[in-house]
Structure formats: C-alpha cells, structure tokens
Amino acid sequence: QAHLVQSGSEVKKPGASLNVSCEASGYTFTDYVLHWLRQAPGQKFEWMGWVNPLNGNPDYSHKFQDRVTMTSDASANTVHMELRNLRPEDTAVYYCAAGHWLITWGQGTLVTVSS
Amino acid sequence: DIVMTQSPDSLAVSLGERATLNCKSSQTVLYSSNNKNYLAWYQQKPRQSPKLLIHWASTRESGVPDRFSGSGSGTDFTLTISNLQAEDVAVYFCQQYYLTPYTFGQGTKLEIK
Numbered sequence: 487q488a489h490l491v492q493s494g495s496e497v498k499k500p501g502a503s504l505n506v507s508c509e510a511s512g513y514t515f516t517d518y519v520l521h522w523l524r525q526a527p528g529q530k531f532e533w534m535g536w537v538n539p540l541n542g543n544p545d546y547s548h549k550f551q552d553r554v555t556m557t558s559d560a561s562a563n564t565v566h567m568e569l570r571n572l573r574p575e576d577t578a579v580y581y582c583a584a585g586h587w588l589i590t591w592g593q594g595t596l597v598t599v600s601s
Numbered sequence: 602d603i604v605m606t607q608s609p610d611s612l613a614v615s616l617g618e619r620a621t622l623n624c625k626s627s628q629t630v631l632y633s634s635n636n637k638n639y640l641a642w643y644q645q646k647p648r649q650s651p652k653l654l655i656h657w658a659s660t661r662e663s664g665v666p667d668r669f670s671g672s673g674s675g676t677d678f679t680l681t682i683s684n685l686q687a688e689d690v691a692v693y694f695c696q697q698y699y700l701t702p703y704t705f706g707q708g709t710k711l712e713i714k
Contacts, residue, residue, distance in 0.1 A: 588653055
C-alpha cells in the first residue's frame with residue numbers, strides 16, 4: 487500500500503523560503519512520479535509540478551517555475567519541494583501525491599505566510 | 602490551461618437516493634490515439650487528504666464501492682453515487698491529467714438531505 491508522509495506545519499515571513507519533504511513507502515519509489523499541489527482557503531487545488539524519481543527530472547507549472555525547485559532523493563525515498571520568495575497568498579495546505587492520476591496523497595502540510 | 606467547472610457547487614440528497622455530480626472541461630481531455638479520457642474524481646472528507654475514486658473517467662479504484670460510477674467523454678463528465686450512504690458526505694473534485702498544468706474543478710459539496 488503506497489504511503490506518503492510529509493514534513494510538519496510551517497510559519498514563514500514574507501520573502502522567506504519554504505522547504506517541504508515527502509517520504510514514500512509501500513511501493514517502488516521509481517514507479518510513480520511525485521506531484522506537489524496546494525489548496526488555499528476557498529480556492530481550487532493548484533498543481534505546482536512533479537518530479538520523476540527515476541531520473542530526477544522536474545516539470546513545473548508556469549505559475550511557479552521561477553521560484554520552485556523539486557528534487558528527488560532515491561536513497562531516502564524522499565522528494566523535496568522548495569518555494570522561494572514567499573508571499574501571504576502562498577498560505578495554503580501543501581500536498582505531495584503519487585502517480586499520473588493522483589493515486590495516493592500525503593497528509594498535507596499547513597503553511598502560513600504572515601509578517 | 603484547461604479550466605474545469607463542476608456543478609452544482611453543493612447538493613443535498615436523501616439517504617439511499619442517487620447523487621449526480623457534473624464536471625465540464627474547457628477543452629477535450631480525450632486522447633484520440635488511445636481513446637482514453639484523462640479525467641479523475643476524488644473524494645475529500647473534512648480534515649482529510651483527497652482520496653482517488655476514479656481514473657480514466659470511469660475506472661473505479663480498488664476498494665471503492667461500486668455505488669460510485671463515472672461516465673462521460675470529451676468535455677462532459679458525471680460522477681454518480683447510487684444508494685447514498687452517510688459516509689459519502691464529502692467534497693468531490695474532478696481533475697484533468699491530459700495536459701500540464703493539471704487542473705481541478707472547484708468541488709461539489711455533497712450533504713445528506
């Protein structure tokens with residue numbers, strides 16, 4: 487059974503950087519791409535991008551591509567997402583999810599950006 | 602980007618009755634070379650992560666009750682929940698994976714009447 491566990495909640499100031507991790511278990515790590523998405527209060531889910539654990543190659547949404555980096559560490563079955571230059575509107579729950587259709591999701595990481 | 606629009610925004614249905622949830626995409630999500638619709642449905646209960654119910658528009662995930670069914674093709678899709686149970690109270694989202702960026706509908710909140 488595929489399982490994803492994310493790092494804990496964060497409170498950040500505007501302009502800071504965010505780092506969230508997502509550890510996979512219960513399946514072969516390289517079998518599925520891993521996505522990052524977010525859900526801001528009252529907003530639709532936003533897809534931020536994915537990383538392919540097989541080769542580490544990312545594909546970013548055009549909305550985030552100049553301030554996001556997604557990486558894969560196959561030795562730790564973990565993917566990481568860095569979002570830079572945070573703004574208050576980046577306040578959201580951030581999720582990782584596995585598979586081209588999002589077969590399994592992490593538990594979510596609440597991120598609050600406030601001065 | 603492909604825009605996904607769901608209707609209605611909220612729906613109240615009696616226990617044991619049928620709920621019909623709609624999803625429309627701004628362009629086709631049917632890939633002609635394999636005749637597959639790149640459309641998924643998710644269920645999100647309060648304080649939980651989303652759960653995948655259906656992919657390829659109509660393929661139910663393992664373990665999902667057969668009262669959940671998906672239909673439609675091209676730009677118009679439906680999630681039908683037959684014999685509504687109390688545990689089906691949730692928000693339901695459609696999502697296209699035909700093109701990046703993947704995009705989601707705004708959700709339909711399903712309640713018991």
